[in-house]
Amino acid sequence: MKHFQINVSISHFGFFLFVALLTSCHRYFVPASHQYTQQQIDSTLTPDAAYMEYYRPYKQQLEAEMDRVIGHTDVALTKPSNVPETRLGNFFTDALLAEGKKQYPDAEFSFGTKGGLRIELQQGDITIGNLFELMPFENELVLLELSGKSVQQLAEFIAATGGQPVSGLRMKISDGKATDIAVAGKPLELSHTYKLITYDYLANGGDNSRGLNSPVSRINLGQKVREALITYVSEQTQAGKHINTQLDGRIIHDQ
Template sequence: MNFKNIFLILGLLLTMSCKAPTDVFKIEGKNININDSLQSIASIEDFIKPYRENINRDLDSILAYSVDTYSKSDGHLNTAIGNLMADVIYEEADPVFFKRTGEHIDFVLMNHGGIRSIISKGPISKRTAFELMPFENSIVISKLPGANVKELLDYLVRAKRAHPISKLKIILDKDGQMIESAVNQIPIDFNKTYYVATNDYLINGGDGMDFFKGSEEVFVLDYKIRNALIDYFMKTDTINPVADDRFIQLKD
């Protein structure tokens, strides 16, 4: 036997020894619907009961009082509840942003669909904040060039929807064309950049807000919107938000 044949035989042996096992396993599964028909287990219920009661006590602790019931369907271009949400974000996030950067937030833009509940007349609790914002959305700040701010305004004019805004003013004529835009009562300069507070869903183009993709820089505050609401409610005895003239359309 020559060396060529020896190497061939060794190669075949190595190939056979490295061959993967051919066993086939069959895995089956089935859906189990979780509903009221499933019986609770007493030992588990007894274990989690004190935790549940403690969480419910915390969620139901009274923080403030609402003088009326507020809904996001109450108005056309701005609503009391939307104005409250945007103003709270500005008030609670601006000190955090300034402490970290030395800059102030110029204005706030959130989305109408992000308001997930009403605020009912009467006591306000932590549960109210969780109902308003059940998602884990956090506040972020976009350093937005003037050209993209123009796109932002065009978006709001086209949408004609009560997206929550704060420190931003938009006036439309009777035909729906924008005739005035300002930040903190100063006309917008499209050659400047502006610091815009929004959330981590919209900053990535959520709800078609693609203008945020042009951000020169994004600042993540690690501050959830829900926590900002709770912080505001804890220091505010009574809330009485109103729809105002921050986004309006003239009739004549």
């Protein structure tokens, strides 16, 4: 077996040359034996003071950032499960549509799901940490161009599930079916195409959503949903505004 020795002062070029020599040998290694130690993670573990001291500055920095106030909501942003429209859902999809329109001003509506929103926001200050808790996933915004028939399918999914967060779309739910569907203030036309802002999890079929799996086109916007929320709230604050999301009848039960 050949032995190699690297001088610690080796140049970058020399190091990459050494790696090239190693990877060009086509030699494979397999372990002669397997040994492992199982570590139980429970209350019997004692804190490692040295390690805690090592990461303390990072922990303090992270906590300071998560506690940073970036906005204020004048109303509690809640999401009751037994109603078709919620303040939290309206806030969420209004933010998505506003951020999506920065890149694509002709985007017409946005869509999310109640299950994707993990906490409610209480009346008062909004922190970075609040928005991380609201959307803890690494989902990214996407623009989907949908046929009118696909929008109809999406509306039927919304109706069948008792209502989901939307912005730019209005509809009624009658006996579990979608009626009076309008996009960007105009009645839905099956022959038209529409531009939707949503996020990759739903665009990929998450939450059993319907109508999104066969878009005319799809563009990834390169922005995480959480970043969009942070930007939206921060810009409202910079403009001297509080979040004051109301119910406006965008989805109603037709009695």
